[in-house]
Each structure stands twice: as C-alpha cells, then as structure tokens.
Amino acid sequence: MTCEKAQTLRERLHSTFYREIREVLTHPVVRQMRSYRHHGSTDCYQHCMNVAYYSYLFCSLMRWDARAAARAGMLHDLYLYDWHTYARETGEHFHGLTHPKRALHNAELYFELTDREKDIIRKHMWPITVALPKYREAYVVMVADKICGMCEVTHHFEHRLRHWAARAWPVQSRHR
Numbered sequence: 001m002t003c004e005k006a007q008t009l010r011e012r013l014h015s016t017f018y019r020e021i022r023e024v025l026t027h028p029v030v031r032q033m034r035s036y037r038h039h040g041s042t043d044c045y046q047h048c049m050n051v052a053y054y055s056y057l058f059c060s061l062m063r064w065d066a067r068a069a070a071r072a073g074m075l076h077d078l079y080l081y082d083w084h085t086y087a088r089e090t091g092e093h094f095h096g097l098t099h100p101k102r103a104l105h106n107a108e109l110y111f112e113l114t115d116r117e118k119d120i121i122r123k124h125m126w127p128i129t130v131a132l133p134k135y136r137e138a139y140v141v142m143v144a145d146k147i148c149g150m151c152e153v154t155h156h157f158e159h160r161l162r163h164w165a166a167r168a169w170p171v172q173s174r175h176r
C-alpha cells in the first residue's frame with residue numbers, strides 16, 4: 001500500500017468513526033466524563049475516546065463489528081464518579097470489579113444497546129471480572145483499554161519527569 005493510499009484509508013476511517021459514534025460522543029451524560037480524572041492527567045472522556053478509536057480501527061481492518069466496538073468502547077467507563085476519591089467517600093473498595101456493571105447500567109438508561117455492546121462493556125475488565133467475553137470485539141476493547149491505560153499513565157509520568165528535570169537542570173542561556 002502506498003503512503004497516499006494509507007493516508008486516504010486513515011482519513012476515511014477517521015470520518016466514519018465520528019459518524020458512527022456521534023450520538024454517543026455528543027450526549028450530555030457521556031460528556032460528564034470530562035469532569036473525572038482517570039489515568040494521570042487524562043480524563044475519563046478522553047480515555048474512552050482513545051479506547052473507542054483504536055478498537056474501531058482494528059475491528060474495521062478485520063471487518064468485524066467496528067460500530068459496536070466504537071460505541072461500547074466509548075461507554076465502557078461511564079460510571080460517572082472520581083475513582084481516586086470514591087473508596088474514601090463511599091467505603092466501596094472494589095471499583096475495579098464493580099464499575100463495568102455501573103457503566104452498563106448508566107449506558108442502558110440513555111442508549112439502545114445490542115447484546116454485543118452490553119457484553120463489551122460488562123466484560124472489559126477481564127480477567128478481574130471472571131466471566132469470559134462472548135464476542136471477539138469484547139477482546140479487542142479489553143486489550144485496547146489496557147494498552148491505552150498504560151500509555152496514558154506513562155505519558156503523564158514522562159511529562160512530570162521532563163518538568164522535574166527542566167527545573168533541576170535548567171538550560172543555560174548562551175547570551176548572558
């Protein structure tokens with residue numbers, strides 16, 4: 001594939017992604033996720049968008065159900081609280097285990113979901129949540145979630161490390 005063809009394919013996938021997911025992306029309840037910090041400095045909305053986008057790309061290339069992967073990827077963490085303070089405020093210490101159910105409950109209040117989309121949201125924390133995902137798109141979202149989470153945390157610490165290094169060893173100006 002030439003560079004130009006790859007660029008065209010990328011642009012086409014990019015615009016079909018936004019078309020497929022517009023209803024979810026622009027919903028006011030989904031946009032509430034912007035208020036909650038998730039991994040490092042990435043908020044919950046941006047994290048879900050990262051997961052949805054890469055899951056959509058992969059499933060499109062494999063000719064699987066990319067729409068379900070994108071929609072459920074965007075809704076997979078719709079639990080709507082700050083998990084950093086949640087345990088202290090509520091006494092509930094099992095966020096990792098319980099939030100997929102909460103996200104699914106919230107998602108079902110506002111969207112008509114297929115069985116595949118429900119499975120993707122419910123099982124995205126596998127293997128912490130024991131039941132095996134039923135659909136291949138659920139495995140894609142589960143893996144994308146873990147990779148995106150790691151990249152977001154790494155990016156945050158890299159940024160802090162650079163900031164700390166710049167303060168510890170400031171670059172001397174040549175024109176003094």
Ligand SMILES: [Fe+2]
Nearest residue numbers: 076077099125
């Ligand atoms: Fe999650």
Ligand SMILES: [Fe+2]
Nearest residue numbers: 047076077145
């Ligand atoms: Fe997630």
